[in-house]
Amino acid sequence: MSATADIDAILGSRWERAENLIPVLQDIQSRFHYLPEAALRAVAQRFRVPLPQVFHVATFYNCFSLEPRGRHHVQVCLGTACHVRGGQRILDKVLRELNLPASGTTADFEFTVEPVRCLGCCALAPVMRVDQRTYGQLQQSRVPKVLKGYRKPALATA
Amino acid sequence: MRAPPTRIANLTDLLHAAARGRKTLVPKYPKILVGMASCGLAAGADEVYEAIQEEIARLQLPYVVASTGCVGWCSQEPLVDVCLPHKPRITYGRMDPHKARQLVQGLRDGQLKSEWAIGLLTGHDEPVARTRTRYSKLSAHVDGVPRYEDLDLFRHQVRLVTRNCGVIDPASLDEYIARSGYFALHWALTAMRPEEIIKEVVGSGLRGRGGAGFPTGKKWEVMRRQPATPKYIICNADEGDPGAYMDRAVLEGDPHTVLEGMTIGAYAMGASEGVIYVREEYPLAVKRMLEAIAQAESAGLLGDNIFHSGFNFRIRVVRGAGAFVCGEETALIASVEGRVGEPRQRPPYPAQSGLGGKPTCINNVETWANIPVIVMRGGDWYARMGTKSSKGTKVFCLVGAIKNPTLIEVPMGITLRQIVYEIGGGVPQGRKFKAIQTGGPSGGCIPESMLDLEVDYESLTQAGAIMGSGGMIVMDSSTCMVDIARYFLTFLADESCGKCFSCRKGLQRMRQIVTRITEGRGSEADLELIEDLGWMVRETSLCGLGQTAPNPVLSTLRYFRDEYLAHVREKRCPAKVCKELITYRIEPTLCDGCGACVRVCTSAAILGEKKKTHTIDNARCIKCGSCLEVCQAQAVIVE
Numbered sequence: 001m002s003a004t005a006d007i008d009a010i011l012g013s014r015w016e017r018a019e020n021l022i023p024v025l026q027d028i029q030s031r032f033h034y035l036p037e038a039a040l041r042a043v044a045q046r047f048r049v050p051l052p053q054v055f056h057v058a059t060f061y062n063c064f065s066l067e068p069r070g071r072h073h074v075q076v077c078l079g080t081a082c083h084v085r086g087g088q089r090i091l092d093k094v095l096r097e098l099n100l101p102a103s104g105t106t107a108d109f110e111f112t113v114e115p116v117r118c119l120g121c122c123a124l125a126p127v128m129r130v131d132q133r134t135y136g137q138l139q140q141s142r143v144p145k146v147l148k149g150y151r152k153p154a155l156a157t158a
Numbered sequence: 159m160r161a162p163p164t165r166i167a168n169l170t171d172l173l174h175a176a177a178r179g180r181k182t183l184v185p186k187y188p189k190i191l192v193g194m195a196s197c198g199l200a201a202g203a204d205e206v207y208e209a210i211q212e213e214i215a216r217l218q219l220p221y222v223v224a225s226t227g228c229v230g231w232c233s234q235e236p237l238v239d240v241c242l243p244h245k246p247r248i249t250y251g252r253m254d255p256h257k258a259r260q261l262v263q264g265l266r267d268g269q270l271k272s273e274w275a276i277g278l279l280t281g282h283d284e285p286v287a288r289t290r291t292r293y294s295k296l297s298a299h300v301d302g303v304p305r306y307e308d309l310d311l312f313r314h315q316v317r318l319v320t321r322n323c324g325v326i327d328p329a330s331l332d333e334y335i336a337r338s339g340y341f342a343l344h345w346a347l348t349a350m351r352p353e354e355i356i357k358e359v360v361g362s363g364l365r366g367r368g369g370a371g372f373p374t375g376k377k378w379e380v381m382r383r384q385p386a387t388p389k390y391i392i393c394n395a396d397e398g399d400p401g402a403y404m405d406r407a408v409l410e411g412d413p414h415t416v417l418e419g420m421t422i423g424a425y426a427m428g429a430s431e432g433v434i435y436v437r438e439e440y441p442l443a444v445k446r447m448l449e450a451i452a453q454a455e456s457a458g459l460l461g462d463n464i465f466h467s468g469f470n471f472r473i474r475v476v477r478g479a480g481a482f483v484c485g486e487e488t489a490l491i492a493s494v495e496g497r498v499g500e501p502r503q504r505p506p507y508p509a510q511s512g513l514g515g516k517p518t519c520i521n522n523v524e525t526w527a528n529i530p531v532i533v534m535r536g537g538d539w540y541a542r543m544g545t546k547s548s549k550g551t552k553v554f555c556l557v558g559a560i561k562n563p564t565l566i567e568v569p570m571g572i573t574l575r576q577i578v579y580e581i582g583g584g585v586p587q588g589r590k591f592k593a594i595q596t597g598g599p600s601g602g603c604i605p606e607s608m609l610d611l612e613v614d615y616e617s618l619t620q621a622g623a624i625m626g627s628g629g630m631i632v633m634d635s636s637t638c639m640v641d642i643a644r645y646f647l648t649f650l651a652d653e654s655c656g657k658c659f660s661c662r663k664g665l666q667r668m669r670q671i672v673t674r675i676t677e678g679r680g681s682e683a684d685l686e687l688i689e690d691l692g693w694m695v696r697e698t699s700l701c702g703l704g705q706t707a708p709n710p711v712l713s714t715l716r717y718f719r720d721e722y723l724a725h726v727r728e729k730r731c732p733a734k735v736c737k738e739l740i741t742y743r744i745e746p747t748l749c750d751g752c753g754a755c756v757r758v759c760t761s762a763a764i765l766g767e768k769k770k771t772h773t774i775d776n777a778r779c780i781k782c783g784s785c786l787e788v789c790q791a792q793a794v795i796v797e
Contacts, residue, residue, distance in 0.1 A: 021496035022479055026438070060498040060655075062480030063438050079400030080595060080631045081557040083645050089783050096760055096782075117482065117649070119439055120403035121197045122555060122629070123232030123563035132441070134200035140784050141758060 006031060007039050015046040025058060033069040062117075070105045070112040072150045074130050079118030081125040090126050091115055093140040097147055110152065165458045167466060172335060172344060175457075179336025183326060184293060186243050188221045188265060190214075193237040193324060195228035195410045196442050197403070201235035202254065209255035210238070213262040221262070227411020229324025230565035231311065232557075234276055237324075240265065246294040248303065251276040275303040277312075282325045285318050286534045287338035291325070310580050316543065316551050317567045319527040320404075323411030328446055331453045334414040340459055342530035346422045347467040350533070355426040356382060359529070361537025363549030368394055368485070368522030369597065369626040370702065371548070371615040377519060380509040381427040384517035389429040392513070392520040393420055394490060395436040395443065398482040399598025400649070402629030404553040405523035407565055409436065409443035412527070413450035417473060419526035421460065422533055424471045427519055432473040435490055438480055447475050482599075482653035486701045487512075487520045489655065500655045501701035522627070524553055544570035548614035548625075558595075558631035561586045575609040578632060589634040593717070597626030599646050599653075600706035602713025603639060622713035624706065638735035639718040640725050644672045646710035654703065661704030664695035668711060675722065677738040678729040685722055689715065734796045737781050741797055744785075746771045748793035755785035755794065 010027045014020040021043070028039050035058050044051040058064045076091040091103075094113055098106050105112040121127045124136025128146075135146055166175055182189075192198070192207045210223045231237060234251030238258065241247045248270065250261065257274060264271045278300055281292040306312045317323075326333040334340070346355055360375030381389065393416060397405040408416065420432045436444050451473055454460040462470045481499045483489045489499040491513050512518025528550065532540050541549045548570040554577065557563045561583030568577070574594055578584065585591045593603040602623035604611065611617050615625045633642065647669040656662045668691050674680045692708030699705050715722060724730045731739040744755075744764075751769040763779040766772030774785075786794045 017496075019494065019496040022493065023477070026477060026479060057496075057498055060481065064479065080598070080629070080645070081401050081563075083400075083642075084558045084631060084633055084637050086783070092782060093760075093784070116439065117398065117480075117653075118400035118403075119196075120397065120406045121200045122401050122403055122557040122631075123565075124197055124200050124235070125557065125563075127200065134196065136197075136200040139787055140782070141788060 003032075003036070003038065004042070007042050011043070011046050015043075015048075018047065018049070021047055021049070021054070021057060022061070025054075025064060029064055033073075034065040034067055067105065068109065070109045072111050072131055074111055074113045074147075075116040075119070075128060076113065077117075077119045077121075077125070077127040077129070078115045079122060079125070081122035082118075082127055085125040087126040089140060090128060090138050090143065093143045094128070094147070097144055111147075111150070165456075166335075166340070167458055169344060172340060175332050175335040176338075177336075179330065179332030179334070182222075182224070182330065183333045183336045184291065185222065185241065188219075188243070189241040190221060190223045190262070191226045191239040191241065191327075192223065193228060193235065193239075194225035195407060196440070197228060197232055198235050198237065199442070203236040205255045206236045206238060206253050206258045209258040210262055213259045217262065217266055219262070219266055221265070224327050225329070226326065227323040227328050228407045228565060230320065230407070230567075231276075232564050233562045240270075241293060244294055246300070247279040248272075248275050248300060249277040249279070249306075250274045270300055272301050272303050275300065277309060278303050278305045280305070282337075283317065283321070284337055285321055285531050286342060288535065289338070291337060310583070311562060311564060311566070314568050314572060314576060314581060315566055316569050318531045318551050319408060319415075319524050319553055320411070320565070320567045321531075322415065323407055326412065328411050328413055329449060331414060331450075331457060334412070338534070339414055339530070340418055342534045343418050343421055343459070344465055346533050347425060347465045347469055352382065352426045352428065355422065355533060358532055358537040359426070362528075362532045362540035363537070363544070364525065364528055364532060364540065365548060365615060366522060367524035367528075367552070367627070369399075369600065369624060371625060374521060374525055377509060377521070378423065378427055380507070381429075381517055381519045384510060386517055387428075388431060388516055389427060390513045390516060390518040391420055391424050391427065391429045391432045392490065392494070392518060393432065393434040393526055394485065394487070394520050394522045395434055395440075396478045396485045396490060397437060397440070397523070397627060398485045399600075399627045399629050401557055401595070401631045402555050402598060402627040404555055404565060404628055406440050406443050407553075408523050408527050409440070410446050413446045414454065415527045415530060416447070416523055417450055417454055417460065419529035420473060421464070421471050422529050423519065423521070423526065425467075425469050429519065430470060430472070432471065433494055433513070434473060434475045435478060435484070435494060436475060437478040444475060444477060451475065481655075482649075483655045483701070483703050486703060489701070490520065491518065498655070500657045501703075503700060524628075545612060545614040547616050552613070552625070552628055554628045554630050556582045556630050556632070559585050559589065559634035559637065560632040570614045571612045573610050573612055574604065577613070577630065578609065582632065585632065585634045589636060591632070592635055592637060593633045593639065595623075595631040595633060595642070595710075596629065597624035597706075597709070598629055599649050600624055600702065600709055601626050602709045603633070603642065603717065604713075605717040622709065622716055624709065636733055636735070638676075638731055638733035639714040639721045640672065640676050640731070641733075641735045643711045643714045644669065644676050647672055650703070650707045654707075658699045658704055660695050660698040661700075661707060664691050665707055667691060668695070668708070672711065675725050676731070676736040678725065678736070680726040682723070682726055684726065685715065685719075740781065741776055742774050742779055742781060742785065743776075743795050743797065744772050744774055745793045745795050748791050750791050750793075752790065754788045754790070758784040758788050760784060
């Protein structure tokens with residue numbers, strides 16, 4: 001199915017109500033892992049709102065990304081409990097492991113690393129989530145092992 | 159497979175459903191329960207669940223495995239409960255797939271594996287109907303395993319909001335009804351007038367559990383009086399405060415109590431539509447609520463003519479999109495309407511003009527979950543608990559530098575000392591307690607000298623913190639209070655929606671100044687400057703985010719000024735946290751030359767041969783702390 005057809009399917013008849021703007025963008029985000037420019041234009045057109053308004057919403061909320069994201073989404077929790085228990089060190093370790101200078105996406109589009117406010121598993125701090133799976137009571141030494149499980153098989157053995 | 163739900167339209171139907179629920183809640187066959195809330199899953203509960211399921215199938219045993227929510231014993235996750243007919247329910251902590259298989263084999267051979275057991279339960283109190291779900295008539299008697307009611311963790315607790323969390327299968331409507339669920343709704347719709355319900359809520363003294371503590375009954379009265387229709391009610395489940403997860407626990411562990419509370423509220427206020435606004439970081443909570451709404455709809459507990467009363471009510475779920483400010487009610491409404499979450503001037507309050515310009519009542523998850531209990535037991539009963547100004551119970555998440563991180567529900571008025579030392583077991587690793595942070599980014603840090611404070615809305619505000627949603631993060635001597643101030647300022651500067659100049663720019667400037675201090679480039683004049691800026695941001699911002707944003711800085715300055723002074727005068731971080739002010743070295747008398755640090759060092763800064771003392775090259779060291787983590791001899795010293 002083409003990307004345009006996907007966006008049409010996601011839009012359905014939901015453009016009739018302005019309140020559906022955020023849910024539609026959320027669905028586009030989870031389909032493409034980011035909000036492509038073409039999708040934002042299509043959404044603005046169907047919802048009959050100016051493009052800057054859609055852009056405003058898309059850049060205001062943390063769950064949206066205008067840049068393509070990697071295959072795996074790594075969220076390192078920097079909530080207060082995780083901060084107190086060394087969450088920042090875990091984030092730094094993840095970035096070093098993936099050769100990233102700062103939060104963002106690896107060159108091979110395998111991983112996107114982002115800090116997250118709080119995953120609500122504070123008793124297991126420090127915590128990180130990779131895709132749907134949450135890892136608790138992390139130590140820096142465990143990070144490489146966790147990431148290894150998500151690397152492409154060829155790279156994992158290298 | 160679960161049988162298709164039957165319609166529940168009157169008291170007889172409810173009683174039938176309760177009887178069905180009791181069959182699985184207190185079954186005549188052995189049942190093994192696994193705590194499968196988000197935190198349990200993060201600790202590996204799904205693997206434990208699968209292991210038990212496989213083992214039961216392999217041994218062809220007539221046992222049933224089921225999932226439940228979070229009982230709050232977070233330090234012991236993953237938790238497994240074994241319910242044998244007419245026997246006390248036994249809780250096992252820190253399970254793994256291997257232990258789980260052995261547990262099943264043990265049960266087959268009549269062994270209870272009491273060495274892994276951490277608690278015994280003869281029953282669960284059922285506060286709505288003032289009864290008890292009883293597992294065993296006998297008092298506990300499994301060798302050496304303590305009873306829940308004797309454990310410090312549970313001794314102080316009164317569980318109203320969390321009454322079903324960790325007790326029922328959250329996916330089972332019948333089990334919720336077996337715990338007197340929806341009886342309060344039936345009573346409210348068939349025997350009470352809306353005004354009477356509001357009178358009970360006013361009489362209960364219940365105040366908003368989202369943080370600000372506005373009297374719930376008063377809000378409802380204003381809503382009731384509005385002539386405009388339709389009216390909306392919203393459940394605020396945008397639990398943004400880091401360190402607080404009680405709303406998640408309730409949504410995941412007992413979704414129907416939120417629906418029941420909202421439906422009673424809607425009837426009392428004359429609302430016809432409800433919205434649950436859940437933050438998107440909680441995918442399991444979203445799933446549970448959607449499931450529960452579908453169940454309630456097909457049972458007729460949501461929809462048209464509920465309990466033949468002529469009252470119609472529907473609820474939908476809206477997922478948040480990751481913006482802390484959307485916990486503020488006017489920003490939340492803007493977000494539900496599909497716009498950016500920017501707060502607006504009040505009045506008009508949402509109760510007068512909210513969603514789509516119509517009267518809207520917003521309450522937090524915990525507030526709604528209290529309603530069924532208050533309606534059934536009466537406002538007077540509820541108001542007997544708590545302090546003069548703050549009634550009832552409050553759920554707290556006790557995390558951070560604490561021996562037993564936990565989710566608890568205690569009566570208001572309990573002291574912080576009881577919470578930290580009796581329930582939480584104090585600070586681990588022989589470190590010294592430094593502060594307890596309450597109220598999230600809007601709250602403050604309370605020092606040791608104020609631990610005898612009785613917890614209620616007013617006392618915490620006086621101490622420079624706030625109640626907030628109930629997150630409590632304990633900090634010990636390894637936490638730098640200036641770094642904490644910098645942490646919260648970074649959080650708030652990022653999350654400020656940007657509408658008010660004072661909040662947007664003021665917080666950025668404060669962050670810059672405090673960061674400067676943590677890097678050893680600050681001066682004493684900076685301390686006055688951040689106090690001035692803090693005052694300005696508080697007085698000139700529109701919404702609660704800006705008005706309370708300076709609290710973390712101002713409270714740490716108030717109680718831990720000496721730490722700030724050490725940073726600015728001596729360029730020293732007493733807690734040894736601020737990277738620019740510390741160095742790592744290896745103590746030669748302790749180092750046994752094992753080489754573990756050399757292997758983990760990311761910047762190749764550790765020199766030395768195996769079996770000989772190592773040294774750290776400070777020019778290369780990036781202070782990542784990896785060596786500190788692996789050194790068994792504790793020879794890595796931070797100065």
